[in-house]
Amino acid sequence: MNDKKAGRSLPSVLMLILFIVFTVVALFPLFALLLASFKPSQELLRYGLNLKIQPELLTLRNYMSVFLPNEFGATSSYLLWYKNSIVITAVFTVICLLFSSLVGYGLAVYRFAGRNLIFLMVLVVMMIPIEILLLPMYKLMISLKLIDTIWGVILPFAVAPLPIFFFRQYAMGLPKDFLDASRIDGCTEFGIFFRIMMPLMAPAYGAMAILQALHSWNNFLWPIIVLRTNEKLTLPIGLSSLVTPYGNNYDILIAGSLLTVLPLIVLFLFFQRFFISGLTVGGVKG
Structure with missing residues (x-):
């Protein structure tokens, strides 16, 4: 023994x-x-x-x-960049999770003509490199007058293909008996989603919240194209401005970069109990 x-x-x-x-x-x-x-x-x-x-x-x-921006002018906008990154990340994560989960839930639960075609288009968009979409998205932001605004950074990716795919796979594994029972009780379709299905999808929301917030927090390419003024910059762009041909503030850059990790650590600690279960269950159909 x-x-x-x-x-x-x-x-x-x-x-x-x-x-x-x-x-x-x-x-x-x-x-x-x-x-x-x-x-x-x-x-x-x-x-x-x-x-x-x-x-x-x-x-x-x-x-x-x-x-101490009054004493060291080179980093006077650091706290402002920090605030911009937090606002953009929080708003983007909430909007992306809400609309992506609605789309994924709809593709998983409802039967309608063209459902498979829409899901195929989602998969195709996942395969397209973001660099190919930069020019048309930039022209669209100019037309909508969203250049140098936080909405110009958020809206083009508000409904992302990866969360749609993930929520669809997760919703397909949920019991459908709740839907029929709720409809018999007179609950609306939106009521079913927000009152019943959304709590059941909490692990999926936790996993996607970490991944999408991490993507938004570290996003560099699209914000540097859309944002213009120093007061609107995010942390990745602002910190990159410390390295110039006229001087490299590596000491300040490293200190500022380490402080940017703190919100991600807090976010992961808050959602860690959902992260593993959400990834494992969401990848299995039925």
Whole structure:
């Protein structure tokens, strides 16, 4: 009996060791950046990123440069960029989850002519590189007068193909008995979705909230095309402006970049209980 327990525990121990190794490897760059954020720029330019700890060189000046715009003018807009990124990410995530789930739910539950054709078009859009769509989307934003606005960043991707596909697959695995019972009780179709189906799709919402928020928070290509003024920029664009041909503020750039990770960590901790279950169940039909 003890031999069987030892035999069962050995693979678990090996798996635990393997996961620990993977975790250390994954956190190694983050720790190097954390250490570099407390070093002066001269040290970074001379030795680059390293794990050498020299207490006499560690300083909070880099973070002071981020949060004290009156003293250091180069990063005077950092908090404004931070606010813009939070607003755009929050609004985009809510809108994208709402409309994408409605479309995915409709394709999964209702039977109508052209349903398969619409789903095929969603799959085709998933295969088109975003670079091909930049010019027509840019012309559309000019026509709608949405250049240099947050809506110009949000609306072109408000209904995304990946969340539609994910919500459709997830909704196809939900029990349909709730629909018939709700209709008998006189509930409307929108009432069925918002009162019954949406709570059942909570794991899917949690998984997609993390993925879509991460996409919006790190998005660089489309915002840099749409946004013009410094007051409207997001964090990725604003931080990239610190590296110029006339000077490279790598110390401030690293400190500011590390602070951008905090909202993503909070978001993942908030939705982590839905993340794994949402991905595993959403990928299985029925």
